[in-house]
Amino acid sequence: MLVDNVYQLIGRTPLLKINIQVPKHSRIYAKLEMFNPGGSVKDRLGMALIQRGRAIGAIKENTTIIEPTAGNTGIGVALAAQQYQLPVKLVVPEKFSFEKQVLMRALGAQVINTPAEQGITGAIKKAQALHEEISNSYVPLQFQNPANPDVYYRTLGPEIIQDLGNQQIDAFVAGSGSGGTFVGTTRALQEKYPAMKAVTVEPEGSILNGGPEHPHRIEGIGVEFVPPFFKQIHVDQVKTISDDTAFQYVDWLAKNMGLFAGSSSGAALAASLQLAEDLPEKSTIVTVFPDSSERYLSKHIYD
Ligand code: MET
CATH class of the missing domain: 3.40.50.1100 (Rossmann fold)
Incomplete structure (x- = not known):
């Protein structure tokens, strides 16, 4: 693949089927956003x-x-x-x-x-x-700039639909920090699959489920206020994941799938597995792995 500059490498990331035992014979696919040139979604x-x-x-x-x-x-x-x-x-x-x-x-x-x-x-x-x-x-201000959800509506959502060859998607699960990735992608996917559930993920210590605010080790997701972009969609559920659970899945992904994924990816996988329990048999769940564990080695992500 010959390219002229790194900007041409943004987007069109792989969608990986996660080889894990998913409840109810459902399937989980994760968009590997660590493959972007700057290393994240x-x-x-x-x-x-x-x-x-x-x-x-x-x-x-x-x-x-x-x-x-x-x-x-x-x-x-x-x-x-x-x-x-x-x-x-x-x-x-x-x-x-x-x-x-x-x-x-x-x-x-x-x-x-x-x-x-x-x-x-x-x-x-x-x-x-x-x-x-x-x-x-x-100050572009990602927390309220309409370009934020819009870019995910225009790129990430359509890529997922294309990656799956128009296979029905039953649920989309993604972490929220600014909420842009979750909201924009949800809008694109629900245009094609209106019955699709939209489930966001937060760390324990974030406020969406009404829990007390406190520090957490999971980075890049978790909010101190409800993201204003949430007004654009109906959020079906918020999954609140503990640091320990997220880090267990970070470890699992490295040991079992050879994948270096950051803590918000671990949280996304944990939430997707929990959600599968409540969905019908053989559902298709799509999630996002925002970045790699390599940018958290100093935080002892594996030790
Ligand atoms: N993930 C976004 C960022 O890296 C938003 C973070 S808000 C906790 O800036």
Whole structure:
């Protein structure tokens, strides 16, 4: 495969059938988003945020891009901004993995840390404060930018339909941080399969199921507020997964399927297996594996 630049490698990722014993003879397929060049599902978003910013005239020559992120969106934004030589400042709560922060810097971005206990809300506030201070700056703000669900509606959803050769999909399971991947993909899949269940995944410590907010080891998903994009769809169920359960499946995927998947992928697989118990026999469940375990080795993902 000959390509001219890494941007051509974004999207069209493989869909892997998970060889695990699924309740009720159902099947689970996972979209392997770690195969994107920046290593996560958020490369798609990075491109979309920069393209929309340019299209609406918010990004001009030398505009400083500022974005709050758990890391992967930051890597995607830094990658996309590079082609226009735009300066990038990423605001990251200090708890998130060292590797993601190193990769953002490697792409030329500046990383600004906010206190872990202020969570992503603290990073959002800091990004807005920086925007006030820096002239010719722009905050795409993944948490409310319509380009976020839209890019998943246009790319990830249709790819899954095509990957499965129009085979009926009974449920879509995906983690929510900003909610963009889950909501946009759900909209695309439900246009074709209106009866499909939409199930989101959060770590214990996130608030969607009403549980108390507390720190968790699973990265990239989990919310401190209900994602505004949720208004666009009906969410059938929220599965709340513990760190231990997610990490067990991370381990299982490496040992049994030779797959290096991050903790939000482990949570997605755990939730898909739980959901299979409640679905009819021989259901088809599709989920998303957002990134690789390799960016969490310093967090002892396997030890
Ligand atoms: N996964 C997105 C990011 O990397 C949203 C995180 S919000 C916990 O920025």
